[in-house]
Amino acid sequence: MARTFKGGVHPHDYKELSKDRPIEDAPAPDVVFVSLRQHIGAPSKPVVKPGDEVKKGQLIAEPGGFVSAACHSPVSGKVKSIKPRPHMMGTPVDAIEIENDGREEWAEECNVPADWEKLSVDELKKKIAAAGIVGLGGATFPTHVKLSPPPDKKIDAAILNGVECEPYLTADHRLMLEQPDRVLEGFRIIQRILGGVKGYIGIEANKPDAYMLMKEKAMKYPDIEVVMLPVKYPQGAEKQLIKAILDREVPSGGLPMDVGCVVQNVGTAAAVYDACARNVPLIERIMTVTGDGVERPANYRIRIGQMLTPILERSGLKEGVRKLIFGGPMMGLAQAGPDIPLAKGNSGVVAMMEAPLFEPRMCIRCSRCVDHCPMGLEPSVLSLLSEARRYLEMAEHDVLDCIECGVCTYICPARRPIVQQIKIGKQKVLEARKKK
Amino acid sequence: METVVVGVVILGLLGLLFGFGLAMAGKVFAVDVDPRVEKLLDVLPGANCGACGNPGCSGFAEGLVEGRCDLNDCPVCSPEARKAAAEILGVEVGETERRIAVVHCRRETVPPRFEYHGVKDCAAAQIVYGGFTTCRYGCLGLGTCVEACPFGAMYMGEDGLPHIIEDKCTGCGNCVRACPRGVISLAPVSRDVHVLCNSKHPGKYTRDCCTHGCIGCKRCEKTCKHGAITVTDFLATIDYDKCVNCGECVEVCPTGAIGDVSLLRDRKPARERYAATAAQEG
Numbered sequence: 150m151a152r153t154f155k156g157g158v159h160p161h162d163y164k165e166l167s168k169d170r171p172i173e174d175a176p177a178p179d180v181v182f183v184s185l186r187q188h189i190g191a192p193s194k195p196v197v198k199p200g201d202e203v204k205k206g207q208l209i210a211e212p213g214g215f216v217s218a219a220c221h222s223p224v225s226g227k228v229k230s231i232k233p234r235p236h237m238m239g240t241p242v243d244a245i246e247i248e249n250d251g252r253e254e255w256a257e258e259c260n261v262p263a264d265w266e267k268l269s270v271d272e273l274k275k276k277i278a279a280a281g282i283v284g285l286g287g288a289t290f291p292t293h294v295k296l297s298p299p300p301d302k303k304i305d306a307a308i309l310n311g312v313e314c315e316p317y318l319t320a321d322h323r324l325m326l327e328q329p330d331r332v333l334e335g336f337r338i339i340q341r342i343l344g345g346v347k348g349y350i351g352i353e354a355n356k357p358d359a360y361m362l363m364k365e366k367a368m369k370y371p372d373i374e375v376v377m378l379p380v381k382y383p384q385g386a387e388k389q390l391i392k393a394i395l396d397r398e399v400p401s402g403g404l405p406m407d408v409g410c411v412v413q414n415v416g417t418a419a420a421v422y423d424a425c426a427r428n429v430p431l432i433e434r435i436m437t438v439t440g441d442g443v444e445r446p447a448n449y450r451i452r453i454g455q456m457l458t459p460i461l462e463r464s465g466l467k468e469g470v471r472k473l474i475f476g477g478p479m480m481g482l483a484q485a486g487p488d489i490p491l492a493k494g495n496s497g498v499v500a501m502m503e504a505p506l507f508e509p510r511m512c513i514r515c516s517r518c519v520d521h522c523p524m525g526l527e528p529s530v531l532s533l534l535s536e537a538r539r540y541l542e543m544a545e546h547d548v549l550d551c552i553e554c555g556v557c558t559y560i561c562p563a564r565r566p567i568v569q570q571i572k573i574g575k576q577k578v579l580e581a582r583k584k585k
Numbered sequence: 586m587e588t589v590v591v592g593v594v595i596l597g598l599l600g601l602l603f604g605f606g607l608a609m610a611g612k613v614f615a616v617d618v619d620p621r622v623e624k625l626l627d628v629l630p631g632a633n634c635g636a637c638g639n640p641g642c643s644g645f646a647e648g649l650v651e652g653r654c655d656l657n658d659c660p661v662c663s664p665e666a667r668k669a670a671a672e673i674l675g676v677e678v679g680e681t682e683r684r685i686a687v688v689h690c691r692r693e694t695v696p697p698r699f700e701y702h703g704v705k706d707c708a709a710a711q712i713v714y715g716g717f718t719t720c721r722y723g724c725l726g727l728g729t730c731v732e733a734c735p736f737g738a739m740y741m742g743e744d745g746l747p748h749i750i751e752d753k754c755t756g757c758g759n760c761v762r763a764c765p766r767g768v769i770s771l772a773p774v775s776r777d778v779h780v781l782c783n784s785k786h787p788g789k790y791t792r793d794c795c796t797h798g799c800i801g802c803k804r805c806e807k808t809c810k811h812g813a814i815t816v817t818d819f820l821a822t823i824d825y826d827k828c829v830n831c832g833e834c835v836e837v838c839p840t841g842a843i844g845d846v847s848l849l850r851d852r853k854p855a856r857e858r859y860a861a862t863a864a865q866e867g
Contacts, residue, residue, distance in 0.1 A: 239715030485699040485714060506702050535704075538732070566704050573709045 190216030206259035280424035285416030312385030315477025335418030442500025832856030
């Protein structure tokens, strides 16, 4: 029996645009804007001030709380200012501006090989926290928090997420193909931190080359199993991946650790490897630039904080692009313009020449959204409740379990903006809970 | 014939029995309802708007009788109704002035940051990229407040702004809560001078996105003889307890961010009325 989950859809994935493009270095930035809000949780606190000289890999902002992450300078140069800058969420957020002097000098103790197998679990965790690593799949949850489950939760499995189910994106695919050892070693570090648990690597069937390569590389580790998963969106969502690989269901309102597992993205694993075995903090990542709005779709190695505009120019941004999306088309965030500094969570940018508009119509109760909802919710009911502004009743229909994957909106024949309606409901329900 | 008689007799006896039972149960399990609750319900507005924090007027009436609530919690009550309710409760209430909603925005004068095609609801628009207007504090103009109004006291004007019908507005505050940007607030009905801007952007940014935004120049603060205006975060706010409707600030405001809404409310301009009363008092 194929390993999968209930529901889901099959949008055309458009990965052919960029999946054969090797990772290339993005043009070196003249100036970077390292945002203090690149992760879920409290914003980081800057530890440098304007005028300071910084080296590549130097700590420039420390975590602002338990669920928070550090930031490091991706270039060597001079701190110019700390001011609000555009942010992919739309509201300006404080960012540290650093002018690149082009010397690429590493900070002390950075970029020095280390033997991670000799380090203790606590030392490894400290290194990961110090490197400012967050979930690079897009959710940007601080990795060291995820790797420190409370003692009463017994973890017995780690899953490496190489599914990349969002259409268009190929960053994880290229990473697995070009640097499989980095990914695999990083995953072994994660397994070790969690107590030598069994590891699974989930890869969608539309990436047979990556599957074969990872399988071959993982042969020598008996505690790692590479699993091929059927192509279906949202196969790469945490809860759906756990269901498909382990056949465990994360309880409503729960976390993967409640069913004894931890899921990490392949990009995160590579960053973990860099932090533990090379002493390099998270200052770079792989990002796809694709869509019919660029002449030359490509996969870039970008510096955290560099501006998007020069990268788009390098890829040949066409005139008259109608839509620019950070992330994939299903869950990504549409942007008002390209003048945005990139952050840790940017897995891709999709430029589209067409942005068809649909007039939403009445719900015809065809129940397609109910059939396809991977969380087993009733999106049609939630949509109607939201339309009637009966937000608090949405809580009774488990609106908070929605993962906002967009399947309901994609499948709706009446073109109703169901996810957006659900998002308002979630917000209102959370606000009401907070008041109590 | 006999069967009919037997039937009638049995049914009659059963009826008597149940009737007696019910009468007893009514006496034994009687719930004492404070008669004042019924009376209060007659004088309360009956709009069930929820502004007092209770699930409707009956909840509020019970709260009043139990001493949980205060008569002033109900913003909808007319002064007469409040007085009548106070008599029923046997308490005294101070005179409070009726408050109505005021929209603190005149709408930005530059095109929006991007085209928005999502759900026609301000709260929904606000979660998409922080709202489509260049000014991040101004009215989004999708009319969520109008739909939240239980009294039909609001309508969307041709200028893309919500307008308030003075006579119908009860000051229940549902629009204030519905607005995701806090553009609407409640103010005493007799005050006609308001800051018609909500922008906490620095002055230059406000000027770039709006010709009539508050830029925080503080001229109003310096001009006001009554100390009613304070400027914080590039935005003037009027203390309605101190404001006397003299309209001096309206005159000096360089952008028109402080406005006199008298004409909209079919009254003479605040400045004229103030001058007239000042002359009367000599």
